[in-house]
Amino acid sequence: MKTLKFTFTLLMITMAATVFAQGGKYETAMQKALASLDSAETSAGFIGTANQFERISAVAAKEWLPAYYAAYSNLLAGLVTADNRQKDQLLDKALLEIGQAETLSPDNSEIWTVKGYVQFMKMSIDPMSRMALMSAANTSLEKAKTLDPANPRPWFVQGQNTFYTPEAFGGGKKAAKTMLENAGAKYAAVKTTAALMPAWGEKRCLTLLSQCK
Amino acid sequence: MKTYLTLLLLLICGTCSLAQDTRITGTIKTAKGVAIPNASIAVKNTFDGASSDSTGRFSFNTSEKGKQVITFSAIGFGADSLQADLAGGTHELKLVLDEKLTELDVVSITAGTFEAGDNKKNVVLNSLDVATTAGATADIFAALQTLPGTQTSFSENGLFVRGGAAAETKTFFDGMLVKSPFNTQVPDQASRGRFSPFLFKGTSFSAGAYSAQYGQALSSALVLESKDLAEKTTTGVSLLSAGLGLDHTQRFKNSSLAAETFYYNLRPAFTIIKQKTDWDKMPEQYGGTLNYKLNTSETGMFKAFAQLSRSVLSLYTSNLDDPAAKKYFDNDNKNVYLNSTYQEYLGSKWKLQGGVAYSSNHDEGLQSAENYTRTDRNLQGRVTVTNYTGSLSTIKAGVETMYTGRNEGLGGRSHKYHDQLSAAFAETDLFFTPKLVARLGLRTEYSSYMQLFNLAPRTSLGYKTGAHSQVSVAYGRFYQNPEDDYLILQPLDFEQADHYLANYQYMGNGRIFRAEAYYKNYDRLVKTGSTLPENTGDGYAKGIDLFWRDKKTLKNSDYWISYSFLDTRRNFRDYPISATPPFAAKHTMSVVYKKFIDKLQTQLSTTYTFASGRTYVNPNNAAYLADKTRAFNNLSLTASYLTHILRQFTVVYVAANNVPGFRNVYGYQYSANGQMRKAIGPPARRDLFIGLLMTLGDNTFVR
Numbered sequence: 001m002k003t004l005k006f007t008f009t010l011l012m013i014t015m016a017a018t019v020f021a022q023g024g025k026y027e028t029a030m031q032k033a034l035a036s037l038d039s040a041e042t043s044a045g046f047i048g049t050a051n052q053f054e055r056i057s058a059v060a061a062k063e064w065l066p067a068y069y070a071a072y073s074n075l076l077a078g079l080v081t082a083d084n085r086q087k088d089q090l091l092d093k094a095l096l097e098i099g100q101a102e103t104l105s106p107d108n109s110e111i112w113t114v115k116g117y118v119q120f121m122k123m124s125i126d127p128m129s130r131m132a133l134m135s136a137a138n139t140s141l142e143k144a145k146t147l148d149p150a151n152p153r154p155w156f157v158q159g160q161n162t163f164y165t166p167e168a169f170g171g172g173k174k175a176a177k178t179m180l181e182n183a184g185a186k187y188a189a190v191k192t193t194a195a196l197m198p199a200w201g202e203k204r205c206l207t208l209l210s211q212c213k
Numbered sequence: 214m215k216t217y218l219t220l221l222l223l224l225i226c227g228t229c230s231l232a233q234d235t236r237i238t239g240t241i242k243t244a245k246g247v248a249i250p251n252a253s254i255a256v257k258n259t260f261d262g263a264s265s266d267s268t269g270r271f272s273f274n275t276s277e278k279g280k281q282v283i284t285f286s287a288i289g290f291g292a293d294s295l296q297a298d299l300a301g302g303t304h305e306l307k308l309v310l311d312e313k314l315t316e317l318d319v320v321s322i323t324a325g326t327f328e329a330g331d332n333k334k335n336v337v338l339n340s341l342d343v344a345t346t347a348g349a350t351a352d353i354f355a356a357l358q359t360l361p362g363t364q365t366s367f368s369e370n371g372l373f374v375r376g377g378a379a380a381e382t383k384t385f386f387d388g389m390l391v392k393s394p395f396n397t398q399v400p401d402q403a404s405r406g407r408f409s410p411f412l413f414k415g416t417s418f419s420a421g422a423y424s425a426q427y428g429q430a431l432s433s434a435l436v437l438e439s440k441d442l443a444e445k446t447t448t449g450v451s452l453l454s455a456g457l458g459l460d461h462t463q464r465f466k467n468s469s470l471a472a473e474t475f476y477y478n479l480r481p482a483f484t485i486i487k488q489k490t491d492w493d494k495m496p497e498q499y500g501g502t503l504n505y506k507l508n509t510s511e512t513g514m515f516k517a518f519a520q521l522s523r524s525v526l527s528l529y530t531s532n533l534d535d536p537a538a539k540k541y542f543d544n545d546n547k548n549v550y551l552n553s554t555y556q557e558y559l560g561s562k563w564k565l566q567g568g569v570a571y572s573s574n575h576d577e578g579l580q581s582a583e584n585y586t587r588t589d590r591n592l593q594g595r596v597t598v599t600n601y602t603g604s605l606s607t608i609k610a611g612v613e614t615m616y617t618g619r620n621e622g623l624g625g626r627s628h629k630y631h632d633q634l635s636a637a638f639a640e641t642d643l644f645f646t647p648k649l650v651a652r653l654g655l656r657t658e659y660s661s662y663m664q665l666f667n668l669a670p671r672t673s674l675g676y677k678t679g680a681h682s683q684v685s686v687a688y689g690r691f692y693q694n695p696e697d698d699y700l701i702l703q704p705l706d707f708e709q710a711d712h713y714l715a716n717y718q719y720m721g722n723g724r725i726f727r728a729e730a731y732y733k734n735y736d737r738l739v740k741t742g743s744t745l746p747e748n749t750g751d752g753y754a755k756g757i758d759l760f761w762r763d764k765k766t767l768k769n770s771d772y773w774i775s776y777s778f779l780d781t782r783r784n785f786r787d788y789p790i791s792a793t794p795p796f797a798a799k800h801t802m803s804v805v806y807k808k809f810i811d812k813l814q815t816q817l818s819t820t821y822t823f824a825s826g827r828t829y830v831n832p833n834n835a836a837y838l839a840d841k842t843r844a845f846n847n848l849s850l851t852a853s854y855l856t857h858i859l860r861q862f863t864v865v866y867v868a869a870n871n872v873p874g875f876r877n878v879y880g881y882q883y884s885a886n887g888q889m890r891k892a893i894g895p896p897a898r899r900d901l902f903i904g905l906l907m908t909l910g911d912n913t914f915v916r
Contacts, residue, residue: 029260044251047288048264051253055262058255058284089288131341132444168814168855170862 029056030065030196037073046077047090057100064105065196068114071097072200075118084125091125094118109148110198113157116140120161134169137161152186155179156201163208177212180205235299238272239306241265241285249310252287257294275299289313320650320677323685323718323727343410346805347820348849350868350902353416354395354406357435358822359803361729361758361775362420364796365824365845367403368879368893370395373796374420375733376754376781377432380696381710385427385436387516387554389570390615392591396498397546397576400530401879401893402490407520407548412504414440420758421731422687422712425640425654425671426597426611429693431710431735439516442506443469448909451475454482454902456498467508474501482902490896491529491539498524500548513557520550527578533884533891543578564599566611580623587621589697605644612637619697628701632662632694640671648677660694663704667692681721687714695739699746706748710735723765725773729758738785752783752791772806792838795880798824798845818851829880832887846875863907870900 033052040046050073057066071094078090098115105111116137123133141161144154159179165171187202241252248269255262256275263273265287275281281299283306286292290310297304342356349355354372358365364373371379384394386408396404415438423434443462451458456477463470480495500522507515527543554568570593577586597611618631640654654671673687692707699705714731731754738750762773779799784791800823807818826841834840850872854865871877879893 025260044264044267047251051251051262051264054253055255056260059258059260086289093288135444166809166811166814168811170857 026056026060026063027196030069033066033069034196037069040073040076041080043077043081043086043090046073046080049073050077050093054097057097062104064101064108064111067097067101067104068111068198071095071101071118072114072198075114075121078118078121087125088122091118091122095122107147109144109151109154112140112144112147113151113153116144116154117157117161120157124164150186150189152183152190152205153198153201155183155186156205159183159205160208163212173212176208180209180212184209233301234274234276235278235301236272236274236303237283237297237299237306238270238303239308240269241271241287241308241310242269243290243312244309249287249290252285252290252308252310254283254285254306254308256299257282257284283308285310320644320648320675320683323675323683323716343416345807345816345818345851345853347818347851347868348822348847348870349820350405351410352405353408353410353413353435353437356410357416357418359773359775359805359820360418360420361727361760361777361801362433363777364779364798364801365822365847366796367877367895368401369796370398370404372433372435374433375731375756375758375777376752376779376783376794376797377710377733378794378796381430381432381693383427383430383434383693385434386518386552386570387437387439387568388426388566388595388597389552389554389568389593390427390429390591391550391570392572392589392617393548393550393574397524397526397544399496399526399528399544400542402896407522407550408437412439412518413437420729421733422671422673422689422714424652425638425656425669426609428636428638428656428658428669428691429634431691431693431708432733439504439518440506441514442467442508443471446910450907450909451904452907453477453904455479469506471504472501473504475499486897486899486901488896489894491531493527493529493541493543494525496524496526498522509555509557513555515553515555517553518551521548523547531891533882533889534886540581542580545577547573547575549573562601564601566595566597566599568595569593583624585621585623588619590616590618592616603644605647605650606642608639608641610637610639617694617697619701621701630662630697630701632660632700634661634694635659650675654689658692658707660707662700663694663706665706667707667709682717682719685716685718687716688712695746695748699739699741703745705739705746706737708735708739708748709737723763725760725762727758727760731756731758735783735785738783740785741787742789750783750785750788752781752785754779754781754783754797756780767808769811770806770808772804774805775801775803777801788837790837793828795827795829795838798827800825814855816853816855818853820847820849822847827880830883831881832883842878842880845877845879846873847871847877848873848875858905858907861907861909863905866902866904866906868902868904870902871895871898874898 033049033056036052037049040049050070053066053070053073057070060066074090074094074097078087078094081087081090095118098111098118101111119133119137119140123130123137141154141158144151159176162171162179163173163176183205187205193199241249241254243249250265250267250269252265253262254265254271256277259275259277261273261275261277263271265271278299281297282294283297284294285308287310291313293310343349343353344351346356346359357363357372362375366373369379372382373379374382384391394406394408396407398404417436419434421433427434443464446464447462449460456475458473458475460471460473477498483492483495500520502520505517509515524546529539529541532538532540550572552570554566556564556566558564572591574589593613593615595611595613597609599607599609601607614633614635616631616633620629621627636656636658638654638656640652643651643653652673656669656671657666659666669690669692671689673685675683675685677683689712691710691712694700695705695708711734712731714729716727716729719726733754735752737748738752739746739748740750756777756779759776760773764771779797781797782791782793802823804821807816809816824845826844828838829840829842830838831840849870851868856863856865877894882891882893883889
């Protein structure tokens, strides 16, 4: 009896340890991927990071964060790519992945922010014929703002989009300034960010703000 | 107990995998041996994996053991996997991945056709290009006159393509033939098209050898594809020097409804800009459109469009035989156009498209003291089925039938006729490789009025010679019914033309270059003389068209240059011999330049057009159509200033036509005795058009 009880305990502990080890693996893998996202600078670097997140996403299929970061990495890879055709391919992949994240976590402010960001960048490749994506981007970002009014990122992305839009189309530094200031205030108000959660944009926001003056 | 603890620790450590790892290294390349950088390689269902470097090399460690699946993929390539038996040490892999074909890698049929759409790969002009081309004042047909193969037309309605008369170009709205795409013809003046360019997302202009899907055009097909669901709810106001318009679009979840109403009156503009035309009543037009789109399913789309308009005008034209008795022309036009189409995918292999269109165009008035009336009615039905057989190849087949009827009266006399034209067609795009495609098509038509069949084969071949270049050749036979003016007198035979063309196209890096050479042979054209009309005319047209567009070299700028060389003669209508018709200039050139100036928030656009002299009939010259006018020159400017008025997005639009004031002559009219002549020219040497277009509640320009 005693042996049976012990064996059972042992089995339970082993199982728990396995689960813990798997969970730990996810955390570790995510942290490692986030570190490589931080240090990436080139298109190849960002694609490598995206690959890492995609691998995690394939295993941890119920987590929205890996798909979200895969999309974000591909977006950044697209931003530093000069060739429009490759840029389009990367952004298309980003759109696909952010859609995947959206099915896992609908009504998530962070996801709608990246979606709006990608849509805007896709528009900017050929603004004349992709005018429709401009309003799609704005709709996504407005939704992101409503879903979490404290999230600074939709404000920052909208500010950045406005910054690079010609004044004639409702853009320009003047119009961007208010949005970026709003974003800045929201960034400052964020006290702590939970591990693995999105925390990007503050530095770039301040850089753009300084250029608005 | 101690032993148990050790055992426990061992067990836990075991799950932590402290045992020796396998090192996976290798290369990933295409079948041709080209390294694939940034590919992702992973052990399936684990976090273990790596990306390849610029030489296609990769390496990583995994703790997995035994039979495992290795997955690998890369952007622009497919994805694949293989089984590997991992047993520690180093495991060497040589991975091969196939390139995924994107639209841009695949050859397409480009002979004869200028695609213009918002999301197509062979885009030459998009809807905004049409709207902002100087000299076109947002008229589709005028904008197309900056493409090679077309003639500048100013005194007669229509598109004159590669030596063809206006009736040889047909306009198709979502696949359905539009019988009267132009406003009423005024003596010696070309009228605008009836449709706004903002209705369409795609324009495919074929200057020759077009698809078997379409018929009844000897020279050219203009295929307009209407937009899908409107993005959002907006209201627009237009204030123009020629009138005003109001439109509202309502977006629902799966549908959108747009309503537009317009009123044009040219009196204010014509009072300021002196007109040579002796107007009695200056042109006035009013009308409206309704536009409904419904997503019937994820892939299904229903569209319904209705346009109604009425216009009135009257004028005097000089009478060279009796200057005291001016000729009077008076016109009251009522036009109705209805178009409704449906399309749906049946499974992944089939697409079904169907449509019904109705049009009615009624003209009445006085012409030289006699009452005239003319009513054209058209009803068309069409069904097309497309099968996507292979990964690239398609087969398309369809049937259509069209009722055409005309009633006309002049003074006390009246004529009428009607025809039921039925057609069937089949066409396949056959890809031998992604680089080589053949299009084989066949079309047959039967006219109930003429009681005749025709059979028209069409074929083209395209070969991709490089990443950005391709060559194509095409042949096609084309038939059309003679014009209503002749058919109403008696049944005739189909007119026919054969097209042969060869085309080279380079498209990439924001630049497009096209060169096309063609030869057209006309036969069975309608001839009239002293006798009744008969199909005894013929002719030919040959030439070279060149096109260059560059959006890259100059910052914020876009320009294109078109040049056409045309050599044509024909013996048709009342020609006594074979001659070059007045609508065919030997050399035609257009230069369009557009630039957006950030600081001024303004888009500037300028168009220069040159056409060498045209022939005209001089009764004092024994040789027919042997005299030529002087060359035609025009320089137009358009400025669109983007701003906000009352916080609403607004475009202020100024268009000036023939800024340098070139004196242009289209041709000459002679008195019966040949003693007097009058130059036919534009009603005003220079022209100015001002507009203010406001979009309420949105930051983009929506129309």
